[in-house]
Amino acid sequence: MTELATAPRDRPTPQIARISHWIGGTLVAGDSGRSGPVYNPATGEQTGAVDFATAAEVDRAVQVARETFTTWRTVSLSRRSEIMFRLRQLVDAHREDLARILTAEHGKVLSDAMGEVARGLEVIEFACGIPTLLKGGFSEQVSTGIDVYSIRQPLGVVAGITPFNFPAMVPMWMFAPAIACGNTFILKPSEKDPSASLLMARLMQEAGLPDGVFNVVHGDKVAVEALLEHPGVSAVSFVGSTPIARFVYETGTRHGKRVQALGGAKNHMIVLPDADVDMAADAAVSAAFGSAGERCMAVSQVVTVGDVADRLVEAIRVRLPKIKVGAGTEPDVEMGPLITREHRDRVASYIEQGREQGATVVADGRETAPEGDGFFLGVSLLDNVTPEMDAYRDEIFGPVLGVTRVETYEEALRLVNENPYGNGTAIFTRDGGVARQFQFDVEAGMVGVNVPIPVPVAYYSFGGWKASLFGDSHIYGPEGITFYTRGKVVTSRWPDPATSKVDLGFPQTR
Ligand code: NAD
Numbered sequence: 001m002t003e004l005a006t007a008p009r010d011r012p013t014p015q016i017a018r019i020s021h022w023i024g025g026t027l028v029a030g031d032s033g034r035s036g037p038v039y040n041p042a043t044g045e046q047t048g049a050v051d052f053a054t055a056a057e058v059d060r061a062v063q064v065a066r067e068t069f070t071t072w073r074t075v076s077l078s079r080r081s082e083i084m085f086r087l088r089q090l091v092d093a094h095r096e097d098l099a100r101i102l103t104a105e106h107g108k109v110l111s112d113a114m115g116e117v118a119r120g121l122e123v124i125e126f127a128c129g130i131p132t133l134l135k136g137g138f139s140e141q142v143s144t145g146i147d148v149y150s151i152r153q154p155l156g157v158v159a160g161i162t163p164f165n166f167p168a169m170v171p172m173w174m175f176a177p178a179i180a181c182g183n184t185f186i187l188k189p190s191e192k193d194p195s196a197s198l199l200m201a202r203l204m205q206e207a208g209l210p211d212g213v214f215n216v217v218h219g220d221k222v223a224v225e226a227l228l229e230h231p232g233v234s235a236v237s238f239v240g241s242t243p244i245a246r247f248v249y250e251t252g253t254r255h256g257k258r259v260q261a262l263g264g265a266k267n268h269m270i271v272l273p274d275a276d277v278d279m280a281a282d283a284a285v286s287a288a289f290g291s292a293g294e295r296c297m298a299v300s301q302v303v304t305v306g307d308v309a310d311r312l313v314e315a316i317r318v319r320l321p322k323i324k325v326g327a328g329t330e331p332d333v334e335m336g337p338l339i340t341r342e343h344r345d346r347v348a349s350y351i352e353q354g355r356e357q358g359a360t361v362v363a364d365g366r367e368t369a370p371e372g373d374g375f376f377l378g379v380s381l382l383d384n385v386t387p388e389m390d391a392y393r394d395e396i397f398g399p400v401l402g403v404t405r406v407e408t409y410e411e412a413l414r415l416v417n418e419n420p421y422g423n424g425t426a427i428f429t430r431d432g433g434v435a436r437q438f439q440f441d442v443e444a445g446m447v448g449v450n451v452p453i454p455v456p457v458a459y460y461s462f463g464g465w466k467a468s469l470f471g472d473s474h475i476y477g478p479e480g481i482t483f484y485t486r487g488k489v490v491t492s493r494w495p496d497p498a499t500s501k502v503d504l505g506f507p508q509t510r
Helices: 053-070 077-094 096-104 110-128 169-180 195-206 220-228 242-252 277-293 308-322 341-356 410-417 432-443 475-485
Strands: 018-019 020-024 026-028 036-040 045-051 138-143 146-154 155-163 184-188 215-217 233-239 258-262 266-273 299-305 360-363 380-383 400-406 424-428 445-448 487-495
Touching: 018 036, 020 053, 020 195, 036 096, 045 096, 053 155, 053 184, 053 220, 077 096, 077 110, 077 169, 077 195, 096 195, 096 432, 110 169, 155 169, 169 184, 169 195, 169 475, 184 220, 195 215, 195 266, 195 410, 215 487, 220 233, 220 242, 233 242, 233 380, 242 258, 258 475, 266 277, 266 380, 277 308, 277 424, 299 308, 299 410, 308 360, 308 380, 308 400, 341 360, 341 380, 341 400, 400 410, 410 432, 424 432, 432 445, 475 487
Parallel strands: 018 045, 155 184, 155 233, 184 215, 233 258, 266 299, 266 424, 299 400, 380 400, 424 445
Antiparallel strands: 020 026, 020 215, 036 045, 138 146, 146 487, 360 380
16 A cells, blocks of 8 residues: 555645644644645645644644733733734735635635625724724723722633635734734634635734744634633634524633624515515526635525515516636636535425425526536526525525515515524615515514615624624624723822721722
């Protein structure tokens, strides 16, 4: 037997890049002997092998982050802000480098990858304002000679556990505000597309961030559990699927941590009879098939009200053959492959299941997928989808758009509100009164009015309701600052010692 044949199956072969941890400002090769494959989804080839950390390796990262916290929390707000400004400049200058890594490992088209970096950059820009964001309150003379003021202080070591679908933006949602607040940070990126985290680490170092403030440990369940159980980790931000979000929330809180865990989604777009049909069709197609439907804010379900159904389905149908599917590096391609072969096959299974369960398959992406070994699927449209069908109930997370037909606005609203998820939703109408009523009534965290993907700008916070969020805090924006700090209120007086006396009464202000 050759040496290669006897090597463990998940061991990197020489032509496959090894992707290591980043601890204390340097690359640290994993010593667990375990790794995971990283693919180029457009070709199906394995391009990398990412080290999987053990609990002991996670512990090493936590120790470094804890030691660094003692000094990082003393760094002035203006210096922290200056580093964020430099990071902003560097990420901006390296937009394309980051985007190329995203396209190579995730598969999304380059223009979409550039968009991802741009939206992450907004959160770094927000974090540049940390001196203002951490301003406390001050009340003079709450009682004679007594002042009260409030401050917010960092928590310590915080961890971020992120999904495959936004390998740069979602980490930026977390580390930029967390670090600006004075915490040190350990990122556990998705093992499917881990390389962007290492370029971001280098840019932070170049921006002047002290070594040990930002660390990356790669891995799977073992690394995640080690972070959740480690007494040295104070808080955990998680973004990913609902079952893991629930697990992370329950395990992290059981171990005394503050946790925000954002989960999956099933985003409905309601189209009323008065909507502009072409505009609604453009929006539905863009929001359903952008990034091959692998967005937590993708529109996966259109709900047509009344007689708009036939017109809208036809308007969507005619748009589908024009969507160019292929490798994300090709300039005119609009939709890339899915993340893995298994995920592609799982997504494709909903088309057949939908047909068997009574949906009308208007477009079948299996017939239009580009040939080759890439993890491609064309775009699919299922009409007459009903709430009992798997294609309605599950988060498909791929380029399969369902249409459910109802007669009234109330029925459409009920569908959204009865859904276990509550991430994003949108309404398309020209009636301002109905739109206002919808935003008042609907049970979802992010609402679009004639906007299909209502991802909030960085100075608002992002988060869903129901099974789309476990914990109390939304992510980034003002709630991000609150999440990554804890409040302290100081009551202070500077009396003349000559007036001092013993008084066993409870302090009163009058
Ligand atoms: P995922 O839940 O499989 O993985 C997310 C993270 O959890 C990864 O870092 C992964 O390594 C880790 N993980 C996976 N299995 C684990 C286990 N058994 N124990 C501990 N850790 C585990 O999610 P994904 O497939 O990478 O991402 C897609 C999902 O993320 C979709 O459901 C999507 O809706 C969701 N998402 C939600 C938001 C949001 O803001 N709500 C944003 C992006 C993605």
